[in-house]
Amino acid sequence: MKQDAGLYVHIPFCDHKCIYCDFYSIIKDDNKTIYLKNLLNEINHFSSIYSTFHQFKTIYFGGGTPSLMEPEYLGSIISHLKSKFQISEDAEITMETNPGTVSFDKLKRFREQGINRISIGIQSFDKKDLKFLTRIHTGEAAVQTVHDAYEAGFRDISIDLIFNLPGQTKRKWKKNLEIATSLPVTHISAYSLILEKGTILNKMVLKGEVEMQDVEIDSQLYEITMDFLAEKGFEHYEVSNYCKPGYECKHNQIYWDCLNYLSFGTSAHSYMDGKRWWNFSALTIYNTAVMNKDYAIAGSEELTQHDLYEEYIMLGLRSRGLKFKRGEKNPGLLGIGSEAWYMERKQIINQLVAAGKMVIDGDWLKLTRDGFLVCDEIVERLL
Numbered sequence: 333m334k335q336d337a338g339l340y341v342h343i344p345f346c347d348h349k350c351i352y353c354d355f356y357s358i359i360k361d362d363n364k365t366i367y368l369k370n371l372l373n374e375i376n377h378f379s380s381i382y383s384t385f386h387q388f389k390t391i392y393f394g395g396g397t398p399s400l401m402e403p404e405y406l407g408s409i410i411s412h413l414k415s416k417f418q419i420s421e422d423a424e425i426t427m428e429t430n431p432g433t434v435s436f437d438k439l440k441r442f443r444e445q446g447i448n449r450i451s452i453g454i455q456s457f458d459k460k461d462l463k464f465l466t467r468i469h470t471g472e473a474a475v476q477t478v479h480d481a482y483e484a485g486f487r488d489i490s491i492d493l494i495f496n497l498p499g500q501t502k503r504k505w506k507k508n509l510e511i512a513t514s515l516p517v518t519h520i521s522a523y524s525l526i527l528e529k530g531t532i533l534n535k536m537v538l539k540g541e542v543e544m545q546d547v548e549i550d551s552q553l554y555e556i557t558m559d560f561l562a563e564k565g566f567e568h569y570e571v572s573n574y575c576k577p578g579y580e581c582k583h584n585q586i587y588w589d590c591l592n593y594l595s596f597g598t599s600a601h602s603y604m605d606g607k608r609w610w611n612f613s614a615l616t617i618y619n620t621a622v623m624n625k626d627y628a629i630a631g632s633e634e635l636t637q638h639d640l641y642e643e644y645i646m647l648g649l650r651s652r653g654l655k656f657k658r659g660e661k662n663p664g665l666l667g668i669g670s671e672a673w674y675m676e677r678k679q680i681i682n683q684l685v686a687a688g689k690m691v692i693d694g695d696w697l698k699l700t701r702d703g704f705l706v707c708d709e710i711v712e713r714l715l
């Protein structure tokens with residue numbers, strides 16, 4: 333039987349650099365023609381190794397800002413992937429975009445190229461927040477992009493929001509959630525602002541130009557998010573992700589289920605059968621490597637059974653939970669959820685269930701709303 337897997341394509345071009353961003357992105361796109369040629373060659377290389385035993389369920393265009401490309405640019409990559417890999421008829425094909433970079437007509441053309449899910453980097457609808465984050469769009473443009481996407485035929489629309497921005501009050505954050513849920517969106521990713529090393533924001537904080545809010549406010553905003561979105565019919569299916577029933581992101585679920593995925597382009601990370609590798613980040617190095625060798629691997633690692641065990645527990649608890657069946661001798665990956673595994677942790681699990689932080693739901697051991705608040709701590713205890 334073929335294994336389920338996903339495909340990721342990185343488009344590194346952006347029209348500016350946001351202060352909080354640590355993704356690899358570049359502002360000039362005059363290399364995009366040669367980049368496309370190299371992406372297609374890289375796809376050829378890996379398809380000759382991995383096409384036989386996998387059924388690919390998803391394609392995800394991330395960045396960068398993939399929507400800066402012409403729709404036909406992404407369309408040609410989709411056609412090439414379809415000619416090289418076994419891709420499900422009903423595959424989820426996502427493109428990340430940013431308000432202010434796409435018109436209604438362009439969105440329609442992306443839809444015509446087969447993209448059926450869109451992820452819009454809105455971050456906030458508030459003017460001051462957007463200025464602080466150095467985003468180029470306004471709140472009105474963000475609302476318009478969601479409506480345009482819907483009118484263009486997208487029925488699976490995700491938006492990204494960021495909370496715990498400096499000076500952000502509970503009232504202001506709730507206003508963002510109210511606007512978000514008034515729109516035809518099926519999925520919301522809400523992340524707390526994280527200070528990443530090497531970003532402009534990090535330097536500003538180190539120089540004392542910006543003060544981050546404390547963890548107490550962060551928790552309060554997170555609680556507001558969980559409660560508000562639950563009231564509006566969104567299921568909390570991963571620590572930072574919420575969806576209308578049936579609209580989970582299938583691509584991210586592949587990562588969280590520790591399934592295989594192949595990725596192409598600068599800084600792309602792949603994981604196949606216990607081996608992980610990653611590409612060069614710099615565009616010129618990536619281009620040269622693919623031109624010489626048909627691939628651009630910068631580093632790789634074999635995951636040990638112990639690494640896999642830790643990842644499975646961590647990613648499982650952050651999302652759909654751990655498969656768990658009392659009395660089973662050896663179910664699940666690496667024995668997780670077996671009787672022996674349970675007996676070793678019985679006391680901790682019972683304490684967490686009694687404290688309302690975990691629940692046993694059918695065959696699954698899951699975090700509750702209160703458990704998500706202390707997710708990292710619970711993962712530590714179960715490891």
Ligand code: SF4
Pocket residue numbers: 346347348349350353354355357395396397430453
């Ligand atoms: S648009 Fe997205 S990828 Fe580009 S710099 Fe801003 S946050 Fe980073």
